Amino acid sequence: MEPNTSTVAAGLKKVRAHITEIAGKAGRQAGEITLLAASKTNPAERLREAFVAGQTVFGENYLQEALVKIDALKDLPIEWHFIGPIQSNKTRRIAENFAWVHSVDRKKIAERLSKDRPEALPPLQICLQVNVSGEDSKSGVAPEEVADLAAHVAELPRLRLRGVMAIPELTKFTALQRSQFRMLKEAYDQLKQSGYDVDTISMGMSEDLELAIQEGATMVRIGTAIFGPRRYPIPEELVRQAQP
Numbered sequence: 001m002e003p004n005t006s007t008v009a010a011g012l013k014k015v016r017a018h019i020t021e022i023a024g025k026a027g028r029q030a031g032e033i034t035l036l037a038a039s040k041t042n043p044a045e046r047l048r049e050a051f052v053a054g055q056t057v058f059g060e061n062y063l064q065e066a067l068v069k070i071d072a073l074k075d076l077p078i079e080w081h082f083i084g085p086i087q088s089n090k091t092r093r094i095a096e097n098f099a100w101v102h103s104v105d106r107k108k109i110a111e112r113l114s115k116d117r118p119e120a121l122p123p124l125q126i127c128l129q130v131n132v133s134g135e136d137s138k139s140g141v142a143p144e145e146v147a148d149l150a151a152h153v154a155e156l157p158r159l160r161l162r163g164v165m166a167i168p169e170l171t172k173f174t175a176l177q178r179s180q181f182r183m184l185k186e187a188y189d190q191l192k193q194s195g196y197d198v199d200t201i202s203m204g205m206s207e208d209l210e211l212a213i214q215e216g217a218t219m220v221r222i223g224t225a226i227f228g229p230r231r232y233p234i235p236e237e238l239v240r241q242a243q244p
Ligand SMILES: *Cc1c(COP(=O)(O)O)cnc(C)c1O
Pocket: 038, 040, 061, 083, 084, 167, 204, 205, 206, 207, 221, 222, 223, 224, 225
């Protein structure tokens, strides 16, 4: 059954209340935490429902799918964030269509995004994705290489370094998960101590929101808890329309 309009609005309301509650208990202000709606696999109409319910920041993982929605929703002042893995042949359209990219993990991609960012747009806002789980299969720069990548990104004219992002290992072991969030917070603190003007720690998803906020997240990326369970594979019509 398709969830109806009120489901998206209700999901958002619940998540916002949850963020306020967790932040309060952690001695933080809910206003310090930006909610990004991770909207992959959801059609444009459901994003529009979220927008009507006050949500303006959306994150997408797959370029083709995202372009369909960006076009369908171009009448709305949405801030689009790219949060998925980046192939080098996709940088131009990412740089043209998004305000932020959370998943920069190598110099080559950073260079291409800078070169491809149109002059007419503000600089592309960048988070460095850090591999905090040490799993080989995961994207992200190793924690010990963050400083080097940050120095490179900071030199690129059309990028603006905002902070760090991670997708910790999905585990039931709270202590392990907490240590991975801490690793990201430490990477952020080191950037700050090195003099970078950063303000963003992008961590926390539906399942680990609470820990992420306790450990200092300033941007949480929430999908399922807002939109309900995802449908895989991505609906054909979402991908097909985006082909040139
Ligand atoms: C899908 C996704 C999310 C949201 O995940 P949920 O568990 O549905 O909240 C957050 N970040 C990234 C990078 C994602 O791909």
